[in-house]
Amino acid sequence: MITPGNRTRHGIFILLRRLRQPLVVLISVYAVAVAGFTLIPGVAPDGQPWRMSFLHAFYFVSFLGTTIGLGEIPYPFTDPQRLWATASIYGTVVAWLYGIGALFGILQDPLFRRILHENGVERAVRRIREPFYLICGYDDTGSRVARELAEDGARMVVIDIIPERVDTVEVDDLTFSVPALTGDASDPMSLVLAGLRNPHCAGVLALTGSDQINIKIALTAHLLNPDVQVLSAARDHAFHARMASAGADHIINPYDQFAERVATSIRAPSLQVIYNALTLQHGTAMHARPDLPKGRWLLCGSGLFTRTLRRQLERLEIETVIIDPQLTDEEIDKHNHRGDPTDPAVLREAGLEDATAIVAGTEVDVDNLAIALAARPINKALFIVARQSQQRNTQVFKASPAQLVMLNGNVVAAEVLRVIRAPQLATFLRKARDEDEAWAEALLLRMRAIFGDSVVESWSLDITPSQARAVCAALTLGETVELQQLMVRPNGSQYLVRAIPLLLQRGKERILLPDLHTPLQEGDHLLCCGQDKARATMRHNVLGVGVPKGPANKSLWMAPALPQKALSERETDDSEMGPLTQADQM
Structure with missing residues (x-):
C-alpha cells in the first residue's frame, strides 16, 4: 500500500535520478584528474623520479577544483604535471558549475519544493500529541475557526489548495504554530498526509467553498477514520442527503442558519439575544433585542x-x-x-x-x-x-x-x-425555538441578572466515569447527587457559582432549564452557561479533585446537597462567582 511517507520518499529518489548526470560528470572529471596525477611521473628534490600517491592526488584535485590554490605538493611539479593541473582546473571548475547549476534548478523545481513541504507537514503532524482538528479550507470561514480554536488552546492542521491561503497561516495571529499543507482536500492521500488517520485527530472540518468537495471530504473521512467527527458546510439543499449518507455528522448550511436567525429575531427577539450571547466569542446578555x-x-x-x-x-x-x-x-x-x-x-x-x-x-x-x-x-x-x-x-x-x-x-x-x-447547544436552541417570547424573555432577564455585561460561555458536562469520576463514584455507592451539587463553590460558603443549567439530556429525553434538585444519573449530558471561572469550578467538582480517599470517606463526592435556605441567600460581592437562588432557576 502506498502511504504518504512512501510517496515522498519515492519523489526524493526521482529527484536524485535527475541529479544523476551532473554527478556522473563530476565524478568522472575527478576520477580522470586523480588518475592522471598518479600516472604522470615527477622529480624529487634529489633528482629521483617519483609518482604521486592516490591520497596526494585526491587531496590535490580536491582543493584544485575549488581553486583554493595551496601550491604544488609534495614537490614542485614538472611541466607535464603542470599542464595536467591546468587541464584539471578547467575541467573540475566546469563540472562544478554544471553540477551546482543543476542543483539550483532542482531546488526551484515545483515537485521538489512540494516534497519538502509535504515532508515538513508530515513531521509536524507526527509530533502532535494531543487532539487536533483537520481544517479543510482556509478562506474566511476556516481562518476564523482557526483563530477561535487557537484562543481555546485547541490544536489544528490546515489544508488548502491555494498556496497564498496556506502562507497566511504563518502570518495570522495564532497562539501557536499550525501545520499547513498546500494540497487538494478532495485527494485522500492529502488528507492522510495532513493527519486524517492520526489517532489524535478529533474532527474533520470540511469548509471549502464547494459542496461537491465537502461531500468527498466527508466520505473519505468516514471510510478512512470512522471514529472521527465530521462537520461539513453545504449551501445547496440538494447536497444535504448525499452529505449525510457520506458520513457527515453535522451539516451546516449558512443560508438556513441566517434565515432561522432572522425568523427568530422576528418571532422571539429575546431568544436571538440569548443565541448571540451563547454563540459569539464576546457575546453578552445585555445587548439590545433586535427590532426586525x-x-x-x-x-x-x-x-x-x-x-x-x-x-x-x-x-x-x-x-x-x-x-x-x-x-x-x-x-x-x-x-x-x-x-x-x-x-x-x-x-x-x-x-x-x-x-x-x-x-x-x-x-x-x-x-x-x-x-x-x-x-x-x-x-x-x-x-x-x-x-x-x-x-x-x-x-x-x-x-x-x-x-x-x-x-x-x-x-x-x-x-x-x-x-x-458545546455539542448540546444545538439541541437546546432547537427546543428553545419551540418556546414563545415570554419564555425567552424570562430566561434573558435571568441571564442579565446573574451575568450582567460579562461574556457568557457555554460548556457541556458528561456524567461519565472518565469526565465525572466523583459523581459516578457516588452514584455507584447508591448516593443521590443533585444538579445543584455540581455548582457549589469550593470555598465551603455553600453559595452557587454564576452559571445556569440550560439542558439535561438523558437518553432520548431533553429537559430545558432543569431544576437544581434534579437527581443526576450516569450517562446524563448537561449543557450550562456562565462565566469561564464557573465552568472551571463545575469541572473541578465533578472530578472531585483534592478529595481525600480512604475508609473514612463514604464516597469521593465533595459537594454537599444544599438546603433551600442556602439556595435563597444572597451575597453582596460582585465577584465572578456568586449565589444563584432557586427563583433564578425557575
Whole structure:
C-alpha cells in the first residue's frame, strides 16, 4: 500500500535520478584528474623520479577544483604535471558549475519544493500529541475557526489548495504554530498526509467553498477514520442527503442558519439575544433585542440565499417580493418582479415605498451595497439586510446603511465553533425555538441578572466515569447527587457559582432549564452557561479533585446537597462567582 511517507520518499529518489548526470560528470572529471596525477611521473628534490600517491592526488584535485590554490605538493611539479593541473582546473571548475547549476534548478523545481513541504507537514503532524482538528479550507470561514480554536488552546492542521491561503497561516495571529499543507482536500492521500488517520485527530472540518468537495471530504473521512467527527458546510439543499449518507455528522448550511436567525429575531427577539450571547466569542446578555419588522419584505436576487430566507418569512406569514433581472415571464407575478434591483426606479416599481424591509441578497458585494444606498433615500424607515460574500469588504459594509449584514464565513464559523465547544447547544436552541417570547424573555432577564455585561460561555458536562469520576463514584455507592451539587463553590460558603443549567439530556429525553434538585444519573449530558471561572469550578467538582480517599470517606463526592435556605441567600460581592437562588432557576 502506498502511504504518504512512501510517496515522498519515492519523489526524493526521482529527484536524485535527475541529479544523476551532473554527478556522473563530476565524478568522472575527478576520477580522470586523480588518475592522471598518479600516472604522470615527477622529480624529487634529489633528482629521483617519483609518482604521486592516490591520497596526494585526491587531496590535490580536491582543493584544485575549488581553486583554493595551496601550491604544488609534495614537490614542485614538472611541466607535464603542470599542464595536467591546468587541464584539471578547467575541467573540475566546469563540472562544478554544471553540477551546482543543476542543483539550483532542482531546488526551484515545483515537485521538489512540494516534497519538502509535504515532508515538513508530515513531521509536524507526527509530533502532535494531543487532539487536533483537520481544517479543510482556509478562506474566511476556516481562518476564523482557526483563530477561535487557537484562543481555546485547541490544536489544528490546515489544508488548502491555494498556496497564498496556506502562507497566511504563518502570518495570522495564532497562539501557536499550525501545520499547513498546500494540497487538494478532495485527494485522500492529502488528507492522510495532513493527519486524517492520526489517532489524535478529533474532527474533520470540511469548509471549502464547494459542496461537491465537502461531500468527498466527508466520505473519505468516514471510510478512512470512522471514529472521527465530521462537520461539513453545504449551501445547496440538494447536497444535504448525499452529505449525510457520506458520513457527515453535522451539516451546516449558512443560508438556513441566517434565515432561522432572522425568523427568530422576528418571532422571539429575546431568544436571538440569548443565541448571540451563547454563540459569539464576546457575546453578552445585555445587548439590545433586535427590532426586525414584519410587514412587507423585498428580496433582491433569486439565488439560494433569498429563496431560503423567503421560506422562513412565509412561515411567519410575512409578504415577500423577489426582485431579480433573471426571472422568466412565467415567474413574474405580484410576488416576483423582474428588474435590476440596483436601479431606484425598479425598486419603486416593486413597492419599496410601502415595504418595511429590503434584503440585498445578490452574490456580488458591490451590487448589494448599491442596493442599500439606492433604497435608503426612497424609504427612510426601511430596515436593510445585506449579504456580504468577502471578508475584506467588512469596513465598507459597516459604513453602509445596512442594519444587518450576513457574512457566509462568520455564520458557518459560529456554527462550527458551537458544535465543537458545546455539542448540546444545538439541541437546546432547537427546543428553545419551540418556546414563545415570554419564555425567552424570562430566561434573558435571568441571564442579565446573574451575568450582567460579562461574556457568557457555554460548556457541556458528561456524567461519565472518565469526565465525572466523583459523581459516578457516588452514584455507584447508591448516593443521590443533585444538579445543584455540581455548582457549589469550593470555598465551603455553600453559595452557587454564576452559571445556569440550560439542558439535561438523558437518553432520548431533553429537559430545558432543569431544576437544581434534579437527581443526576450516569450517562446524563448537561449543557450550562456562565462565566469561564464557573465552568472551571463545575469541572473541578465533578472530578472531585483534592478529595481525600480512604475508609473514612463514604464516597469521593465533595459537594454537599444544599438546603433551600442556602439556595435563597444572597451575597453582596460582585465577584465572578456568586449565589444563584432557586427563583433564578425557575
